[in-house]
Amino acid sequence: MSLPTSAxxxxxxxxxxGVGGAAGDVEAFxxxxxxxxxGGSGGGIRGAGPDGSGGLAGTLGRGxxxxxxxxxxxxxxxxxxxxxxxxGLGALGALGVPQxxxxxxxxxxxxxxxxxxxxxxxxxxxIAPAEAFRPPxxxxxxxxxxxxxxxxxxxxxxxxxxxxxxxxxxxIGVALALVLxxxxxxxxxxxxxxxxxxxxxxxxxxxxxxxxxxxxxxxxGIVTSTIAVGLATAPGYARIIRAQTRSVxxxxxxxxxxxxxxxxxxxxxRHILPNAIAPVFVLVTLGVGQAIVWAAALSxxxxxxxxxxxxxxAMLFAGKNYVATAWWMTFFPGLxxxxxxxxxxxxxxxxxxxxxx
Amino acid sequence: MPLRRHSGPPRPAILRSLAALGAAAxxxxxxxxxxAATTATPASGGTLTYATGFxxxxxxxxxxxxxxxxxxxxTNFVESLFSQDADGTIVPWLATSGxxxxxxxxxxxxxxxxxxFTDGTPFDAAAVKANVEHMQDPATASSTAILALGKVTExxxxxxxxxxxVLSEPDSALLESLAQTWLxxxxxTALQRTQEENCESPVGTGPFVVSSWTKQDNITLVRNDDYNxxxxxxxxxxxxxxxxxxxxxxxxxxxxxxxxxxxxxxVIDEMQPDNVVAAESSDQLDVLTGALPGASIRLxxxxxxxxxxxxxxxxxxxxxxxxxxxxxxxxxGTVDRSYSVLSSGTPFGASYPDDFAIDPDRANxxxxxxxxxGRDADGYxxxxxxxxxxxxxxxxxxxxxxxxxxxEQIQATTKEVGFDVELHPLDLSSWYAALGxxxxxxxxxxxxxxxxxxxxxxxxxxxxxxxPSGYHPNNAHVSIPELDADLTEAGQTTDADQxxxxxxxxxKILSDGAYVLPxxxxxxxxxxGPRVQGLSLLPTLQIPTFYDAWVQQ
Numbered sequence: 001m002s003l004p005t006s007a008x009x010x011x012x013x014x015x016x017x018g019v020g021g022a023a024g025d026v027e028a029f030x031x032x033x034x035x036x037x038x039g040g041s042g043g044g045i046r047g048a049g050p051d052g053s054g055g056l057a058g059t060l061g062r063g064x065x066x067x068x069x070x071x072x073x074x075x076x077x078x079x080x081x082x083x084x085x086x087x088g089l090g091a092l093g094a095l096g097v098p099q100x101x102x103x104x105x106x107x108x109x110x111x112x113x114x115x116x117x118x119x120x121x122x123x124x125x126x127i128a129p130a131e132a133f134r135p136p137x138x139x140x141x142x143x144x145x146x147x148x149x150x151x152x153x154x155x156x157x158x159x160x161x162x163x164x165x166x167x168x169x170x171x172i173g174v175a176l177a178l179v180l181x182x183x184x185x186x187x188x189x190x191x192x193x194x195x196x197x198x199x200x201x202x203x204x205x206x207x208x209x210x211x212x213x214x215x216x217x218x219x220x221g222i223v224t225s226t227i228a229v230g231l232a233t234a235p236g237y238a239r240i241i242r243a244q245t246r247s248v249x250x251x252x253x254x255x256x257x258x259x260x261x262x263x264x265x266x267x268x269x270r271h272i273l274p275n276a277i278a279p280v281f282v283l284v285t286l287g288v289g290q291a292i293v294w295a296a297a298l299s300x301x302x303x304x305x306x307x308x309x310x311x312x313x314a315m316l317f318a319g320k321n322y323v324a325t326a327w328w329m330t331f332f333p334g335l336x337x338x339x340x341x342x343x344x345x346x347x348x349x350x351x352x353x354x355x356x357x
Numbered sequence: 358m359p360l361r362r363h364s365g366p367p368r369p370a371i372l373r374s375l376a377a378l379g380a381a382a383x384x385x386x387x388x389x390x391x392x393a394a395t396t397a398t399p400a401s402g403g404t405l406t407y408a409t410g411f412x413x414x415x416x417x418x419x420x421x422x423x424x425x426x427x428x429x430x431x432t433n434f435v436e437s438l439f440s441q442d443a444d445g446t447i448v449p450w451l452a453t454s455g456x457x458x459x460x461x462x463x464x465x466x467x468x469x470x471x472x473x474f475t476d477g478t479p480f481d482a483a484a485v486k487a488n489v490e491h492m493q494d495p496a497t498a499s500s501t502a503i504l505a506l507g508k509v510t511e512x513x514x515x516x517x518x519x520x521x522x523v524l525s526e527p528d529s530a531l532l533e534s535l536a537q538t539w540l541x542x543x544x545x546t547a548l549q550r551t552q553e554e555n556c557e558s559p560v561g562t563g564p565f566v567v568s569s570w571t572k573q574d575n576i577t578l579v580r581n582d583d584y585n586x587x588x589x590x591x592x593x594x595x596x597x598x599x600x601x602x603x604x605x606x607x608x609x610x611x612x613x614x615x616x617x618x619x620x621x622x623x624v625i626d627e628m629q630p631d632n633v634v635a636a637e638s639s640d641q642l643d644v645l646t647g648a649l650p651g652a653s654i655r656l657x658x659x660x661x662x663x664x665x666x667x668x669x670x671x672x673x674x675x676x677x678x679x680x681x682x683x684x685x686x687x688x689x690g691t692v693d694r695s696y697s698v699l700s701s702g703t704p705f706g707a708s709y710p711d712d713f714a715i716d717p718d719r720a721n722x723x724x725x726x727x728x729x730x731g732r733d734a735d736g737y738x739x740x741x742x743x744x745x746x747x748x749x750x751x752x753x754x755x756x757x758x759x760x761x762x763x764x765e766q767i768q769a770t771t772k773e774v775g776f777d778v779e780l781h782p783l784d785l786s787s788w789y790a791a792l793g794x795x796x797x798x799x800x801x802x803x804x805x806x807x808x809x810x811x812x813x814x815x816x817x818x819x820x821x822x823x824x825p826s827g828y829h830p831n832n833a834h835v836s837i838p839e840l841d842a843d844l845t846e847a848g849q850t851t852d853a854d855q856x857x858x859x860x861x862x863x864x865k866i867l868s869d870g871a872y873v874l875p876x877x878x879x880x881x882x883x884x885x886g887p888r889v890q891g892l893s894l895l896p897t898l899q900i901p902t903f904y905d906a907w908v909q910q
Contacts, residue, residue, distance in 0.1 A: 127769040129682035146687055146762045147769070302753070307780050308765040321611045321758040325631050 095350060102346035109340055112159035120156035124149065124310035133326050143328035145318065147308070151328060154310040155336050161311045162340065165226045165295035165304075166288045172230025173291075174237050174284060178277070181241025185276075186249060186268075196242070199235045207232035208294060215303045222311075225304040229294045233287060237280060244276035251275075282351045289344030296337050312337050399593070399891060403908040404601040408613050410627035412754040412785050413606045416556035417567060417576070420492045422826045423501025423539035425755075425805060429626065430604050432900045433578050434475075435541035435561030438466060438485070439532050440588045441807060441897045445650075445704065447532045448589040451480060451542055451562065455535075461527030461849070466535075468518045472586045474544035476560045482520040486512040487545035489522075497552070500826035504814050505534035505806070508848075527849040529856065530810035536897045537807060562586055564597040564904045576604040587904055592891065598907035610757060614884070617642065623889050623908065624901065628882040630688040630759050636884050645883040645892065646691075647899035648702035651805040652815060653695040654760065656767075656874040658799050661821070661834025664729075664745055665798055671871040673723040674747070674799070676716045679770040680876055683763040692877040698812065698864055700878050702899070705809040705860040709868040713875070720774040729775065738775030746777045747798035752788040755803050763876065764801070793827050795834070802832055803879055807897050809860050813844040816867060833872040840866045 095103065112119050128148030136143040142151035184195035202210065214228035248254060249272055257267050298304040299313025307314060312333040319329030411426040419431040438452040447455075453467045472480040489512045492502035508528040513521040522531065534540060547560035558567045564587070565578035584596045605622060607613040614632040616622045618641075628636070628644065636642035658665040658674065665671050684694050696713055699706035724730075724738055724745070731739035738745040749768070751761055761782065768778040778799070783791060791797055804815055814820060818836035823829040840863055847859035867873055881899040885892055891905040 125769060127766050129686040129766060132686040146759070147683070147766050148686070302782055307761065307782065308768070318758070318762070320609075321629060322631060323611060324614075324635070 102343035105343040113163040120153040122153040124154045124157035142332040158310040166292035169229035169291040173233035176234040177237030180238040184242040185245035202235040220303040225298040248275045285348035289341035399907040406603045406622040408607040408622040418559040428538040433565040434563040439536040464522040478544040478546040481517040482514040485520040495825045500824035500828045501539040530808040533808040578602040592905040624885045630691040649879040650702040650807040651811045657833040669723040669727040673720040677720040677774040678767045683766040687759040695875045707861045707864040712868045737777040750791040754785045
């Protein structure tokens with residue numbers, strides 16, 4: 001019974017690197033990340049699970065009827081997860097200057113998304129044809145567009161749409177990935193085979209193409225493009241979650257919990273899921289940045305927000321017609337997209353470096 | 358060599374190429390200013406690249422459907438029985454004359470006897486008959502041609518060079534109709550092929566021949582070396598100068614203009630207003646403009662369905678849709694506001710500016726009277742819990758970005774009195790589908806026709822029923838017996854005064870009923886680069902012709 005003890009020790013809050021799971025976590029995560037970026041060729045991930053598919057299901061099945069209770073071993077995995085989370089927050093103190101700038105910018109974005117009128121009291125849709133095409137200056141810090149709308153006001157009010165799309169799309173992607181990944185990892189050989197092949201098929205398409213397909217079927221709009229981006233990112237997350245889940249499920253502390261006779265739901269909820277998901281949270285931070293760019297790309301293609309909505313991609317689209325004469329119409333929304341994606345990425349990388357390694 | 362300039366509204370003569378002029382300035386010192394660069398002798402050979410923003414045709418045979426993309430490319434390889442000069446007078450082309458019978462119920466069209474289609478088939482009265490039958494065959498799925506030939510019951514072959522058009526009622530617009538590219542003559546031999554084949558490579562008598570069509574990339578046209586039927590007003594005879602025209606599709610206007618600036622393409626259409634201004638002040642680029650005949654650019658209010666089935670709601674919309682500030686700021690002085698349903702290039706246009714005055718108070722009062730008294734949280738009016746929503750499908754192929762911005766401004770000003778205008782930019786086929794299903798409150802549809810008879814096409818109640826192509830030109834769903842009577846009578850009489858009175862009355866009925874909000878004239882705006890010489894617009898539909906065009910090697 002030495003296993004639970006060591007796992008508990010590893011889960012102590014003081015250690016930012018407190019990892020309940022095996023070192024295999026990190027490897028699987030790294031490989032998964034590469035594979036998702038490469039958009040395919042996922043052979044590496046499949047090696048991450050230490051034993052054959054279906055093994056875990058068998059283990060759980062045996063365990064439920066098995067060994068005595070009363071050892072009082074707590075789910076070390078959960079502790080480890082909690083510990084890591086606190087460790088992550090504690091690590092804020094160790095952020096460098098770029099990370100602080102990125103964090104500050106993200107806070108500003110959240111403010112702009114939640115209470116845009118604090119930063120820009122005007123109406124983003126108010127037209128003033130007489131003031132069309134004004135360059136940046138007093139009164140209009142970012143200039144005006146072809147209908148005389150204030151671009152600063154529109155960029156600020158567009159934050160909400162971009163941020164909501166970014167976060168919601170990522171949430172949809174992760175939620176879907178969770179179902180697929182866990183099902184593949186724990187559902188037995190047949191389910192694993194089915195889900196894995198399905199994911200490989202999805203991987204064969206570039207993510208944006210998948211999003212375009214969804215939009216073609218369901219029509220353009222903010223809700224559709226959010227779902228589309230979410231669906232398009234799901235396969236990447238699903239692979240990582242599958243590899244993580246298998247690795248965690250075969251770990252000693254899960255086996256211990258099984259031996260202790262914990263119910264399957266409890267083992268899944270308290271031990272496996274938290275440990276399997278933790279690394280994904282880091283990736284999500286990076287994913288939000290990517291989702292913002294994708295959502296803007298879809299709006300730019302005329303498949304996201306409909307005119308004259310204040311949305312960064314749609315503003316870029318409207319501005320490109322006048323790029324030779326009114327550069328500010330594309331520059332400021334473009335800058336907003338670049339900075340938010342960059343900020344999310346800088347923070348994501350920082351978390352990744354401090355993460356489970 | 359005198360250069361044939363554009364017709365349409367008079368414009369100051371633009372010097373052909375200031376750069377070339379500058380280079381030649383020393384030599385020309387003391388000479389009168391003039392388009393010196395064009396005095397060079399036209400040179401045969403070379404390839405010209407054209408980039409269109411009107412969209413890629415789904416079929417190159419202009420009889421099928423019948424829209425502007427087809428007419429633009431089709432003008433290069435098919436020709437019509439008649440043409441029009443800059444004043445709009447009908448002049449012979451493949452036909453030599455047209456003579457009506459005393460009762461106006463038949464026309465004898467005399468034909469040239471020396472013209473051959475590019476597949477070797479001779480052009481004769483039997484060919485004319487075969488063409489009219491092809492256009493009127495429901496299987497062809499024509500819209501423009503079949504509507505233009507609505508009064509033609511049959512074509513009789515009197516002799517090889519005389520075709521008799523038999524009419525159900527007199528048609529004062531017959532020859533104008535026959536001058537349109539959508540009613541152009543195609544080889545009867547080629548028409549016997551499957552529609553698929555004929556769409557790929559229609560065969561005409563034009564100065565160029567369709568060589569290949571790579572979908573979503575380009576159409577390649579090569580010179581017809583046996584060409585002998587140039588339209589009136591051409592600058593030379595015999596075959597065209599260009600070896601080849603590469604017809605490309607660049608839907609995005611900014612990209613299209615950039616391609617012209619960088620020399621990747623030689624000629625572009627559908628120029629943005631700011632690009633027109635930039636090109637006119639550039640010493641490398643030039644612009645040809647002409648007012649397209651037919652209807653002006655206008656909003657059609659769908660009077661067949663709620664909420665615009667209520668005249669008060671239509672009037673409220675028009676009284677709150679502020680157009681003029683946008684026309685001034687978005688179009689950089691390249692267009693004027695129009696208060697007429699007809700374009701300035703079409704005779705008998707009547708303007709009623711007072712019917713389009715902006716008056717938000719009156720709009721509010723009208724909406725109150727119409728029962729739209731509630732207001733929801735967003736400030737939109739409601740009636741019985743329903744929001745006053747107006748769906749506005751926009752064809753991104755037909756409406757240039759400046760026009761779409763104008764629609765956004767209309768959305769903003771009508772919102773002030775409580776309209777919820779929802780803009781839906783759509784590709785051409787989705788837009789046609791939305792119109793076909795009457796799934797819109799307001800839309801903007803172009804209709805080019807070289808005759809005021811376009812009013813009958815657009816607003817006669819019979820054209821609420823779709824043509825074989827599925828398109829119903831009467832998008833405003835106007836059904837007024839007096840209007841139908843005016844339009845029918847005006848289409849039958851040849852008396853100019855009577856036609857003017859009838860068309861004026863018809864336009865007053867439309868204006869009073871608030872079915873249409875005219876915006877501005879539809880201008881053909883063709884930009885071209887420094888290599889291109891001798892380019893002009895055929896007056897009939899203001900479509901560029903490349904017969905006289907040549908490129909400097």
